[in-house]
Amino acid sequence: MADTAARPRLRDSVIVQADGGTLLFLCLADRTVKRFACDDFVKDVVALLDGTRTLAEIGALTFGDDPDAPARVAEVVQILADERLLSRSAAPEREFRLLGAARAEFYDRQLRLFQDFCDEGWSPETSGAGLQRRLDGSTAVVCGIGGLGGWVALSLAGAGVGRIRLCDFDRVEASNLTRQVLFRIADVGAPKVDVAAARLREVNPYIEVESVDRRIGGAADLADVVAGADVVVNAADLPTPNDVSDWVSEACRPKIPHIMGTGYAYHIGVLGTSIIPGQTACWACVRAETFADHGRDGMETVVGKREKAGAMGALCGLVGNILAWEAIRILGGLPPALGGRWCEVDFWPLEIRSRAIPRRPGCLTCGS
Ligand SMILES: [Zn+2]
Incomplete structure (x- = not known):
């Protein structure tokens, strides 16, 4: 189950659209589309996944003081995490700035690509800044x-x-x-x-x-x-x-x-x-x-x-x-x-x- 202390954030390469009772996740990194049946609650939760709120805070915003709210939010977040729709970094830009302001600006677009590699699970790093440090x-x-x-x-x-x-x-x-x-x-x-x-x-x-x-x-x-x-x-x-x-x-x-x-x-x-x-x-x-x-090993060269x-x-x-x-x-x-x-x-x-x-x-x- 999702970590309740975490501040989940959708990947930057994901666009979310709703069509009635269906949520569409358009994954720009690999041009795939994932569809999920949803209700208004799920839609509200997804809209709040920007890395600034804990599951409890999202639960309070979507379900008020319902005691089951955090568990329901955690369930949605876990499904999104399993589908690799969430970033492994809640605040990537803060981590980019740890490289130094000038480097963070110089490498900005590459860091965002590297963050997506990390989010896809291709790198042992969780932050694009970590991948940049490896290159450095x-x-x-x-x-x-x-x-x-x-x-x-x-x-x-x-x-x-x-x-x-x-x-x-x-x-x-x-x-x-x-x-x-x-x-x-x-x-x-x-x-x-x-x-x-x-x-x-x-x-x-x-x-x-x-x-x-x-x-x-x-x-x-x-x-x-x-x-x-x-x-x-x-x-x-x-x-x-x-x-x-x-x-x-x-x-x-x-x-x-x-x-x-x-x-x-x-x-x-x-x-x-x-x-x-x-x-x-x-x-x-x-x-x-x-x-x-072509069976040419050992042949004599006539025209080289x-x-x-x-x-x-x-x-x-x-x-x-x-x-x-x-x-x-x-x-x-x-x-x-x-x-x-x-x-x-x-x-x-x-x-x-x-x-x-x-x-x-x-x-x-x-x-x-
Ligand atoms: Zn060998």
């Missing part, structure tokens, strides 16, 4: 600040990931500017990591950004880059996507979650997979699963992949932001969407193809 206390590494990594880093910075470490060796080129969101024409010739770090600090003054200007030639080159990371996003593709993925994966084992196998070319975006040590297939299992596609594939900012921005969304979920303690899944987006019909990536039973890294 976390470290993300982005390897490769190009067409994908730039968008990933930009969205992680905007979201308030407390420490972002960027790794790249490249210099900005004019041909980057159609899709690499952090760079301007005046930046051509400058080290990508330095320009990117400066831009991210302009976007969010509440985070730290570190840059590592380095060409990666093996896992050992990444040891200090991934040290202390809570998530690593591999958006690098040189010298080859597979080589750099192998090195990132090796550097991240056995503890650091890493988002791997991502990319874009022509009108296909590869969302890759999230590798959560101890929970999902490892990179070797991903490679074993996907390299056998072209060095430069067609690409545009609108499409790689979509892929990069899905990866940022995945990284934010991992950092916030929310369930990841790409764990144990390999996903590709075909932007022409706008369809996502998804397949499960199993852990190979005999795998020395992730097998049971």
Whole structure:
């Protein structure tokens, strides 16, 4: 039964409408509608669920001094709680302000989204401010600040990931500017990591950004880059996507979650997979699963992949932001969407193809 000392509050994403003896709860967060038969008493109770009153106070307002009022109110509140129509925070804005007035204003709309994640039960936190603190206390590494990594880093910075470490060796080129969101024409010739770090600090003054200007030639080159990371996003593709993925994966084992196998070319975006040590297939299992596609493993290459594939900012921005969304979920303690899944987006019909990536039973890294 509902806690009588609590001050229940409807979720901010819920609209309530009445149609005679029916109450409709329109849930904007997932576009579902819940219907309940009701009487005027229930309607009056629902209208009072704004987090400022206890059950006894709501009972007194709706039922006067009827001794059964608190129990009847508690019954209604329990049903709404079971249907996840109530917030887990009676006064979220008061909790947002505990972050400090400036941060509360900066992150305002995101905090309201995070509050809804908490209300849905996706987070161990009860307050959106708690989720924001998790991001603030976390470290993300982005390897490769190009067409994908730039968008990933930009969205992680905007979201308030407390420490972002960027790794790249490249210099900005004019041909980057159609899709690499952090760079301007005046930046051509400058080290990508330095320009990117400066831009991210302009976007969010509440985070730290570190840059590592380095060409990666093996896992050992990444040891200090991934040290202390809570998530690593591999958006690098040189010298080859597979080589750099192998090195990132090796550097991240056995503890650091890493988002791997991502990319874009022509009108296909590869969302890759999230590798959560101890929970999902490892990179070797991903490679074993996907390299056998079309029976082509072990074949001789006659005409190889072209060095430069067609690409545009609108499409790689979509892929990069899905990866940022995945990284934010991992950092916030929310369930990841790409764990144990390999996903590709075909932007022409706008369809996502998804397949499960199993852990190979005999795998020395992730097998049971
Ligand atoms: Zn494995």
